[in-house]
Amino acid sequence: MHLRPQKNKGLLTIEKILKSLPHRYPFLLVDRVLKLEKGKCITAFKNVSYNEHFFQGHFPHLKVMPGVLVVEALAQAGGILLYHSVPNPETVLVFLTTINNAKFRKPIVPGDQLKLEVEILKLKSKYSYISGKAFVDGELVAEAEIMASFTNLEELNERE
Numbered sequence: 001m002h003l004r005p006q007k008n009k010g011l012l013t014i015e016k017i018l019k020s021l022p023h024r025y026p027f028l029l030v031d032r033v034l035k036l037e038k039g040k041c042i043t044a045f046k047n048v049s050y051n052e053h054f055f056q057g058h059f060p061h062l063k064v065m066p067g068v069l070v071v072e073a074l075a076q077a078g079g080i081l082l083y084h085s086v087p088n089p090e091t092v093l094v095f096l097t098t099i100n101n102a103k104f105r106k107p108i109v110p111g112d113q114l115k116l117e118v119e120i121l122k123l124k125s126k127y128s129y130i131s132g133k134a135f136v137d138g139e140l141v142a143e144a145e146i147m148a149s150f151t152n153l154e155e156l157n158e159r160e
Contacts, residue, residue, distance in 0.1 A: 012080070
């Protein structure tokens with residue numbers, strides 16, 4: 001049997017996502033990007049598996065994805081969007097700086113597919129405001145507004 005990549009399964013595959021984010025296993029929380037409009041919005045997915053490392057210690061008898069990781073997944077989707085929306089993205093690192101109005105409406109459990117919808121509210125040279133919503137089966141399960149700052153990689157490396 002010969003396996004071939006499937007066409008039209010997503011705008012950004014995991015390989016391209018890895019080029020957009022510094023995160024790696026076990027902290028990479030975006031599996032696929034379906035839609036990306038530079039400077040505007042992104043739609044991405046996180047498949048929630050029973051084998052996720054965080055289920056071992058977070059309510060071990062009732063598998064529930066931690067809310068903070070749902071916000072992190074939204075932030076990572078936003079990071080991908082920002083990476084593709086700023087000039088010279090390879091020269092900056094995006095840091096989450098503020099979380100506002102976070103709401104968690106329903107638990108996320110193994111087998112769920114998180115649909116992450118993030119839009120840019122404000123984009124400046126040093127920071128950005130984004131709004132993110134997470135859905136499972138079309139139902140809103142979490143949302144947050146996030147501020148991120150851009151740090152020049154050269155300046156960051158000089159500190160070391």
